[in-house]
Amino acid sequence: MNDDVPATSSVRAGRVTLPQRVWRWLTFLNRGKRPEPLPIVLGRKRIFILPTGFGVGFAVILLVMLVGALNYSNNAALLLTSLLGAVAAGSMLTTFRSMDGLRLDNVRAGTARAGEPIRLDMDFAVATRPRQALHLDIAGQTLAFDIPNHHRHTLELYLPTTRRGWMPLPRLCVHSTWPFGMFRAWSWLHPNLRLLIYPYPEAGGPPPPGDTAGQHRRHRHGGDDPASLRTYRPGDPIKLIAWKASARHENLLVREFEHPASRHDRVLTWNDTASLNHESRIARLARWIDEAHAANARWTLQLPDRTLGPDASIEHYHQCLRALALLP
Amino acid sequence: MNARAATLTTASRRRDMPALGQRAFDLLCLTMAAVLALHASHLPYWLTVVLALALGLRWWQRRRNGARIPWWVRLPLTLLLPITVIATYGTIFGRLPGSALAVGLLVLKALESEQLRDARTGIAFACFALMCALLFGQSLPMTAAVILGMLPALACLRALEPGHRKPHWTREFTPVLKTLALATPLALAAFLFLPRLSSPLWGASLNADAARTGISGRMSPGDFTQLLIDDSPAFRVTFDGQVPPPAQRYFRGPVLWWFDGRSWTIAGKLTRIRHALPETMAYTDPVYHYSVSMEPSHQHWVFALDTPLSAPDGTRLTAEHTLVRRKPIDKLLHYQVRSTTRHILAPELSPQERNLGLELPAGFDPQARDLAQSWRKTYGDNDAAIAQAALQMFHDDGFRYTLTPPPLGHDSIDDFLFNTRAGFCEHYASAFTFLMRAAGIPARVVTGYQGGYWNASAHYLLVRQSDAHAWSEVWLKGRGWTRFDPTAAVRPDRVSLGAIAADGGSAPWGQRGWLKALRNHWDVVNHWWNQAVIGFDALRQQGMLTSFGITHGNTMTLMLALAASLILLMALAAAFTLVPRRQGDRLEGAMALLRQRLARAGVARRPSEGPTHFFARAARILPHERKRLKALGDAWVALRYAQTTPAPEAIRAFARAVRDFRPRRVVK
Secondary structure, X not given: OOOOOOHHHHHHHOOOOHHHHHHHHHHHHOHHHOOEOOOEEOOOOOOEEEXXXXXXXXXXXXHHHHHHHHHOOOHHHHXXXXXXXXXXXXXXXXXXXXXXXXXXXXXXXXXXXXXOOEEXXXXXXXXXXXXXXXXXXXXXXXXXXXXXXXXXXXXXXXXXXXXXXXXXXXXXXXXXXXXXXXEEEEEEEOEOOEEEEEOOOOOOOOOOOOOOXXXXXXXHHHHOOOOEEEEOOOOOOHHHEOHHHHHOOOOXXXXXXXXXXXXXXXXXXXXXXXXXXXXXXXXXXXXXXXXXXXOOOOEEEEOOOOEEEEEOOHHHHHHHHHHHHOOO | OHHHHHHHHHHHHHHOOOEOOHHHHHHHHHHHHHHHHHHOOXXXXXXXXXXXXXXXXXXXXXXXXXXXXXXXXXXXXXXXHHHHHHHHHOOOOOHHHHHHHHHXXXXXXXXXXXXXXXXXXXXXXXXXXXXXXXXXXXXXXXXXXXXXHHHHHHHHHHHHOOOOOOOOHHHHXXXXXXXXXXXXXXXXXHHHHOOOOOOOOOOOOOOOOOOOOOOOOEEOOOOOHHHHOOOOEEEEEEEEOOOOOHHHOEEEEEEEOEEOOOOEEOHHHHHHHHHOOOOOEEEOOOEEEEEEEEOOOOOOEEOEEOEEOOOOOOEEEOOOOOEEEOOOOOXXXXXXXXXXXXXXXXXXXXXXXXXXXXXXXXXXXXXXHHHHHHHHHHHOOOHHHHHHHHHHHHHHOOOEEOOOOOOOOOOHHHHHHHHHOEEOHHHHHHHHHHHHHHOOOOEEEEEEEEOOEEEOOOOEEEEEHHHEEEEEEEEEOOOEEEEEOHHHHHOHHHHHOOHHHHHHHHOOHHHOHHHHHHHHHHHHHHHHHHHHHHOOXXXXXXXXXXXXXXXXXXXXXXXXXXXXXXXXXXXXXXXXXXXXXXXXXXXXXHHHHHHHHHHHOOOOOOOOOOHHHHHHHHHHHOHHXXXXXXXXXXXXXXXXXXXXXXXXXXXXXXXXXXXXXXXXXXXX
């Protein structure tokens, strides 16, 4: 359970010494701070619970009521106070139960370029009763959610990003004060996930060198008869939409060329950006990749350590951006 | 951009406290209204009306436009409230002003409640105000009403939780009721074992309730009218062993010696009670043993059957063998007494007592005096015959028993005896005693209760305020003070049936037939409530411990019992909460078992594997089980994915198939 404690020392000592116990306990408290693989199930070893400010205030009121009832030997009032106290004490268990067994199954990340918020889909699930009024704290935001009868809830949220490359998923805190707000139960979750942040492309600049054909090609596109029309798929460049043809159909139609720009492979080379500093070179390459992808062109990305492509697929696009993102 | 905006709003929502939702506010107002209603009985009616109006307007206003109430409205109201309370009651301390202030503050809190924090404070304070309502009466209906008042309070706390789904408003209370039911064992344990204080921490004798009067040390004809139609219980008597016959059920209270022409009072303003020793008494069997639980009367008188033999703890035997308590009875009082009904009270009469028993005010009622003198002449020394003659007169000469007698003039006894001839026990006792004294026989008026309702199912005697009665005691040589009940001569029903029944046609509707039976049953409940809950004091707690074999229990024992029971119950609840049980539905359970068995046979499901692939792989690895695995896989896919709610029989069949499926590990 506590991998941090060197097993050999306790074996040699024959029994666990007090400092070891304390250390184990501390690591146990810290449990949420070590990244761990999904799915993470909340259980009694990792749910903490303490009264809230309101809970303490309510306890003080109950105490006043208790002393009053005893002083006036008013048994009905004492009964009422006992009942309220029992309800409050029971609500502690309800608060715990609202967290117990909660499972974080999966975290799916969208794509984002550095500086843009990245979308996360978190799949929370429970095997048993529905849950209400749960909260998730992540990176300074609090989101309320509940898990109704169908045992599953996907929480959508956006995390701010700063720089390209791997971003470790920050520690999450799931907490709840359900049902009466007298106790707050919380649990730290630290999935060992990292999010890939693509580099942010520069705003504008020169086209890739040697891409003189680009203009021509775009020119010629207008003249060419499209080889065929197909229905629009997300990601198709707007320029290729056959508006007139689409007007006569239910769906948007896109012009398709038999050999789309095969003769006009773009070559995007690390060395072509030599005049810039490191990050700006990456930003420029990112812009070129975006433009090439938008133009539905085939491109080759040549980086110092490898070459990607030529290809025009969406997978290629993501591979290229990933390679850029992970550049040192 | 959109996403960024969403991030910002959630972040900013955390900083301010969340605003109060409509449902939570409705429930908050409902809680306040419940508190107001429970306090309405003792608040001045205009204050109740004003507060109810303020609360209703606020509710309507927030529903309507949701604007804040500006400070220039709230501040004057906040200042006005304590001023009003002081103007009404003269102080803000004490039960009545305190509760008025508390309820007023609650309504003011509703005026300013805009945020979650306000509502929570309001609810916590409302709980306190609910308890305060119980200081004015802890009857069963009242307690039940206060506990009902907790429902909207707790429902409001639930509705305050962010992310609370809004069910139909009636559904808000069901979970709260469930919570209350689950909390009951813990609450009962706390109630049973919380050590009661033997004396209050601060001076807490509640102000006597001026409205309710039992029998007092004063009687003038007509005084009992209110009492005789008051059906609230005076006390309840449980007999150990023998029960006295109905005609003997006289419970003696204050004995009145002094007549001023209009009313009878205790002699010499209590001097006799304070200083005289109890009159000597000789008695024979039967002796009745019984215990009494007496409702608060805010008087000093303690009632016992006919003549008590000794005084229970905290009370004193007066000269006339009645019981009196130093402190007024402001809460339910339990005591045990032994009494006799066959006795000779005061065989010898001292000269002072004789004088006291003969004294009459000068200048009143000449006709009655003449009548008494004429009897004296007729019967000579035979005092008993004179008394009999008086009873005979009441019986024969057209006297009427009524609870609504005509008013009497200056010579009240003459007016009654020779003119109106209508009245009830007070009139008869008063006139009879007067006649005896006028004839030279020492006599006194005794007030108390007579009769009562014998509750056959619960075996106790319920004596109501309406059983209040007055009769005479006449001192006869050789027999001592002897009871004469002139009312019984007029209307024997009074003794056998009770005042209202004897009154005949003018019975209120509540007295008839089945309704009366219902009321008597209801009284059993009240009796139980008084015995088991209200009267559960330090002494009863000791008794409870004794039944567990702890004879010398003290506060420490109780604390230990309290701690032990609370820990036990909480541990039970915690065990229920913490011990993991089989998760998921039956279908998932069966599948988990199947997965476990297959894993033992060497086919562990991979995280990336869907069910179809998993079963196919299992069939490849365990070829001898191929058919059954195929059937199980098909069944699983059909049950889990082909329908939203599979038939329970199909699930059972699947679970059975899984139980019977025991794959062997393939040795390669």
